[in-house]
Amino acid sequence: MQAFITRETLPSLPPPSTLKGPIAWMRQNLFSSVGNTIVTVVLVLAILAALIPFINWAFIKADWIGSSRDDCTSGGACWVFVYVHLKLFMVGLYPEAETWRVLLVGMILVVTLAGLMIKGVPFKKYLQLFALIAFPIIAFMLLSGGSFGLPHVETNFWGGLLLTLVIAIVGIVAAFPLGILLALGRRSSMPIVKAICVVFIEVWRGVPLITVLFMSSVMLPLFLPEGMEFDKLLRALVGITLFQSAYLAEVVRSGLQAIPKGQYEAANALGLTFWQGMYKVILPQALKIVIPGIVNSFISLFKDTSLVLIIGLFDLLATIQGAFASPKWLGYAIEGYLFAALVYWVFCFGMSRYSQRVERSLKTTN
Amino acid sequence: METATQTKPEIAISLRDVNKWYGEFDVLKNVNLDVERGQRIVICGPSGSGKSTMIRCINRLEEHQSGQIIVDGIELNNDLKNIDQIRREVGMVFQHFNLFPHLTVLENCCLAPMWVRKIPRKEAEATAMEYLERVKIPHQAKKFPGQLSGGQQQRVAIARSLCMKPRIMLFDEPTSALDPEMIKEVLDTMIELAESGMTMLCVTHEMGFAKTVADAVIFMDAGQIIEMNTPDEFFNHPQHERSKLFLSQILGH
Numbered sequence: 001m002q003a004f005i006t007r008e009t010l011p012s013l014p015p016p017s018t019l020k021g022p023i024a025w026m027r028q029n030l031f032s033s034v035g036n037t038i039v040t041v042v043l044v045l046a047i048l049a050a051l052i053p054f055i056n057w058a059f060i061k062a063d064w065i066g067s068s069r070d071d072c073t074s075g076g077a078c079w080v081f082v083y084v085h086l087k088l089f090m091v092g093l094y095p096e097a098e099t100w101r102v103l104l105v106g107m108i109l110v111v112t113l114a115g116l117m118i119k120g121v122p123f124k125k126y127l128q129l130f131a132l133i134a135f136p137i138i139a140f141m142l143l144s145g146g147s148f149g150l151p152h153v154e155t156n157f158w159g160g161l162l163l164t165l166v167i168a169i170v171g172i173v174a175a176f177p178l179g180i181l182l183a184l185g186r187r188s189s190m191p192i193v194k195a196i197c198v199v200f201i202e203v204w205r206g207v208p209l210i211t212v213l214f215m216s217s218v219m220l221p222l223f224l225p226e227g228m229e230f231d232k233l234l235r236a237l238v239g240i241t242l243f244q245s246a247y248l249a250e251v252v253r254s255g256l257q258a259i260p261k262g263q264y265e266a267a268n269a270l271g272l273t274f275w276q277g278m279y280k281v282i283l284p285q286a287l288k289i290v291i292p293g294i295v296n297s298f299i300s301l302f303k304d305t306s307l308v309l310i311i312g313l314f315d316l317l318a319t320i321q322g323a324f325a326s327p328k329w330l331g332y333a334i335e336g337y338l339f340a341a342l343v344y345w346v347f348c349f350g351m352s353r354y355s356q357r358v359e360r361s362l363k364t365t366n
Numbered sequence: 367m368e369t370a371t372q373t374k375p376e377i378a379i380s381l382r383d384v385n386k387w388y389g390e391f392d393v394l395k396n397v398n399l400d401v402e403r404g405q406r407i408v409i410c411g412p413s414g415s416g417k418s419t420m421i422r423c424i425n426r427l428e429e430h431q432s433g434q435i436i437v438d439g440i441e442l443n444n445d446l447k448n449i450d451q452i453r454r455e456v457g458m459v460f461q462h463f464n465l466f467p468h469l470t471v472l473e474n475c476c477l478a479p480m481w482v483r484k485i486p487r488k489e490a491e492a493t494a495m496e497y498l499e500r501v502k503i504p505h506q507a508k509k510f511p512g513q514l515s516g517g518q519q520q521r522v523a524i525a526r527s528l529c530m531k532p533r534i535m536l537f538d539e540p541t542s543a544l545d546p547e548m549i550k551e552v553l554d555t556m557i558e559l560a561e562s563g564m565t566m567l568c569v570t571h572e573m574g575f576a577k578t579v580a581d582a583v584i585f586m587d588a589g590q591i592i593e594m595n596t597p598d599e600f601f602n603h604p605q606h607e608r609s610k611l612f613l614s615q616i617l618g619h
Contacts, residue, residue, distance in 0.1 A: 266464035270478035
């Protein structure tokens with residue numbers, strides 16, 4: 001047997017320098033062989049063949065500004081359709097003179113969210129409290145009116161993106177704590193608590209959202225005493241929140257299960273109570289693990305809000321569909337759907353990117 | 367009574383006829399044990415003999431089904447107040463450290479003092495730094511547990527327990543999960559703690575540690591304490607056949 005024995009510590013060498021830069025990358029990945037080169041060329045051509053007409057239609061030959069369909073003369077996309085209906089798509093039938101209230105709420109929301117998301121903003125704690133407690137009250141007072149001399153705007157008039165966002169945000173914010181409680185309940189050692197949570201989760205998860213909405217709007221009034229009436233939007237919000245919380249509960253539960261038993265034991269051994277241990281030790285870790293799952297269900301909730309159409313609430317998609325169904329604008333469904341897709345995508349992609357940032361910032365090992 | 371307590375040493379932990387079952391399996395059989403304040407006890411025995419279970423009963427990580435356990439004058443029963451009170455006074459160090467990976471070393475140490483003892487953050491941090499210095503890792507305070515070696519993590523775990531200023535410390539195989547070269551740094555920390563007069567119960571197979579600091583060695587087998595002696599007597603003249611066999615197996619190689 002032979003071995004070469006090093007007598008002094010060898011210096012650490014830099015890793016071998018391979019070719020870097022975009023050209024080297026393309027050579028390695030796109031043109032590494034004859035076959036690869038052919039596939040690359042064919043695919044690039046195919047993509048161009050599909051993309052060029054679309055760009056041509058959507059941007060180059062498109063009409064952007066005008067007041068009726070007669071302004072669409074270039075033969076491309078008629079974005080005049082969106083331009084004319086923009087107010088309808090954004091706030092529905094909310095009275096023209098009061099739309100500043102929606103804008104104001106939107107601005108407060110954007111500023112608050114920005115403050116929460118940007119690192120290094122001072123007083124984060126107070127900002128969180130503001131976002132969770134003060135903002136919903138302010139937003140409700142402004143949107144609904146009826147006090148401080150603001151005329152009352154019934155929720156029947158709320159619509160478009162405003163309604164979509166109200167439903168999605170309320171659904172997300174209210175379902176989150178409820179989902180955590182349900183997940184904890186399902187893992188509880190107390191048989192009654194556990195049974196209630198299991199039944200709740202399984203029932204709500206087993207029912208389609210459409211059914212939930214339908215029941216909340218059509219059947220619930222039948223069971224209530226005569227004369228007692230709930231706001232239609234409120235009923236939808238309650239239905240969506242309960243529905244969403246059942247889904248979230250299962251996502252959170254999967255995170256709780258991934259936490260090693262030793263963490264619970266360490267928390268107990270240090271004298272933390274059950275709730276303290278949950279709040280400070282278990283949930284921060286469990287929720288971090290399930291961020292992708294949580295965001296997934298938030299994104300699907302955001303898109304599911306379009307189902308409220310069936311109970312007569314006109315969210316973004318419903319107002320767009322209504323607009324291109326009117327005789328004056330028949331035939332502009334493609335523009336309408338593309339616009340809807342773009343708006344939904346912007347919000348969902350935003351959520352996705354933000355969650356990735358949160359995940360990175362919570363990373364604690366290298 | 368006053369004079370009696372002065373002459374008679376104070377009892378920190380007392381187990382009377384403690385029994386515990388996992389389903390049908392009898393893990394602890396009539397365990398009786400008195401630990402005086404300031405005593406250092408090493409518990410050893412083959413795996414599955416119930417040694418971990420016994421010390422985990424002392425802070426109610428496991429529930430005993432019959433018998434009586436009195437810790438620091440408080441009886442362990444189903445009263446949650448008693449359990450909370452005992453856990454405050456009893457620190458525990460685990461085989462796998464069980465540090466909270468999402469918190470920094472300093473936050474790990476401050477969490478319980480701030481939430482359980484309601485100590486203000488500044489004060490808790492100062493105490494934490496004191497103990498981190500005692501276990502010789504103050505410079506790692508801002509790091510996360512995942513960035514430390516096993517030995518360092520275990521020393522943080524010891525510091526974390528000490529930050530609650532416990533009167534009793536339990537060690538559940540604190541060096542079993544460590545690489546050989548890190549065992550010493552943890553043992554040194556434990557020896558220093560023992561010399562400061564802490565009441566300690568250690569489940570460990572580190573016989574060097576037992577010889578250096580233990581007042582008594584307990585040998586358990588099949589859920590029972592079958593021998594209790596001073597380290598010298600235990601290692602040189604084990605009484606029981608089972609202890610002789612055990613010692614020959616762990617010392618024989």
